[in-house]
Amino acid sequence: MKAPGSTTAVAGATGTSPSEGGERKSINPELWYGCAGPLVSLPPVGSLVVYFPQGHSEQVAATMQKDVDVQIPNYPNLPWKMICLLHNVTLHADPETDEVYAQMTLQPVNTNDKEAFLASDLSPKTNRLQTDFFCKTLTASDTSTHGGFSVPRRAAEKIFPPLDFSMQPPAQELQARDLHDNVWTFRHIYRGQPKRHLLTTGWSLFVSGKRLLAGDSVLFIRDEKQQLLLGIRRANRQPTNISSSVLSSDSMQIGILAAAAHAYANHSPFTVFYNPRASPSEFVIPLAKYNKAIYSHQITLGMRFRMMFETEESGT
Amino acid sequence: MKAPGSTTAVAGATGTSPSEGGERKSINPELWYGCAGPLVSLPPVGSLVVYFPQGHSEQVAATMQKDVDVQIPNYPNLPWKMICLLHNVTLHADPETDEVYAQMTLQPVNTNDKEAFLASDLSPKTNRLQTDFFCKTLTASDTSTHGGFSVPRRAAEKIFPPLDFSMQPPAQELQARDLHDNVWTFRHIYRGQPKRHLLTTGWSLFVSGKRLLAGDSVLFIRDEKQQLLLGIRRANRQPTNISSSVLSSDSMQIGILAAAAHAYANHSPFTVFYNPRASPSEFVIPLAKYNKAIYSHQITLGMRFRMMFETEESGT
DNA sequence: TCCTGTTGTCGGCCTTTCCGACAATTTGG
């Protein structure tokens, strides 16, 4: 996990690229959610949430590829869960890796206020506008330098602009924007025997620019303005150990717990970074969802709260 | 000449590219001056300058590849020169062509004020900080798709980061920013028999992206932060006739003269665009420089003011 | 099970790009 705006985007080993000092434009939420995957939803701003310091700490440990260390001191006054008001959410993407993450500002509220505690109804179902999209896991052929990208037939016909079939073969130029608003250009052609949709020219630059490997996924979205958006989801590979470059895993976990304890004692706002793809455990949950789970399953102290498992593949 | 921020940069036929709505960051002055060439200097903001409406009109005519038309009406109250206060200067570069130009805000001052007229001393020699750079005119081999870019030996050793000569062959990745802050990446290798410095991978993308031809020049600057900057100077080719796309040559010249006449009559500020490479005639001159020329040569009414000719090749 | 539609991989071939050879040119005595 990195602080936002920490680096300069350099896309492509050989191509041109913009140099963004941080993120000058706001991230497109549709594309962010697409890259985050179908399991991820963020609580609405202004709602009450439950924050689990332990789960947060675990996510960092997972990112750092390290188990929770026994040397972490105890914070006797830190509860295992904290009811908080969600003040603010901003979406981000690492300019180097396209990894998506969110920054949330939380403020602990008084748990004795039973009214607020129980008043929160079912979250207004954060309506993730379901625009048209498709997601394909890349094959060896897709990522090899030998050829282009084989587009699933139904996906191409649903998402891409229609081809002019009077041409032989039918072909067009596609442009798509990624999370950083970079434009990628591809030749889209319908050819071969049997006929199929392919992306040829421009594809290899995208693969090398994003450093994609077989097993990673690409995501095309057609937004309400008929613009194409383009994102990636990397396969779960070994997380890179970035502790040496910034802070040790131990220090980060101590920092998380200490920050939570301080905020809890003072009812003061604090900030967390949530990396949806780093770990399946969520550590910020809508209060309504939590209450619902409580009444149906009886969560006991110290139990870990996990999302139900759903398959990650999506996009028909 | 175009208005600033008129287009979206899309560099390279196939690569990634930023989408800049106008210029979000200010242009790097060192690089701007490098691209403008050694003859160009801009008067300092706040100084007094002499503005030549006729010279301005001629520059536009040269840009439009058209002689001054006889149908231009006379402006009897428009003097052949106007003493002005230079309020503001902003540097620009066309996002499509990298053509550099400057926007200046001028305000006519009372010529009767002899004091101001004579008080202006020698301009404080706009100290164009002489950082390290080199400029090479591209050969047929440099621009053909057959190979890469042959880097003059001394230039490479002066400007580029030193190679690790324990490698065989010594090579590294170079990154350089252009006027729009796009990053270009090149493989820099020292090889061949006899040994020479070459830019290989990435070079052809730059050539096609900037649409460079043999005879055009490239410019590498190493700034004070050891960052590489990269610019181009196009050979003087036939100017493109852009009159049809915006305004006729006649209309533009009438507009220039009318605007100058109006500003002169009202002592009100007006704006001019100065394109240093479009024409050798300057139409905004520091007053001090003008006075100096006056006393040595006796300029007569209607005479054209031209810079002394210097060779354009530079960079040792 | 079989049929049909879809798509992953491959050989063939052309283009692009990397390499050192060599000669043309420049520089410095």
Added chain:
DNA sequence: CCAAATTGTCGGAAAGGCCGACAACAGGA
């Protein structure tokens, strides 16, 4: 004016990348 250093151009070779062939696979009858 000659010798050494530099660098422009080229043939050969390797890699990139477009093409349809074909077979593997998936889904429905």
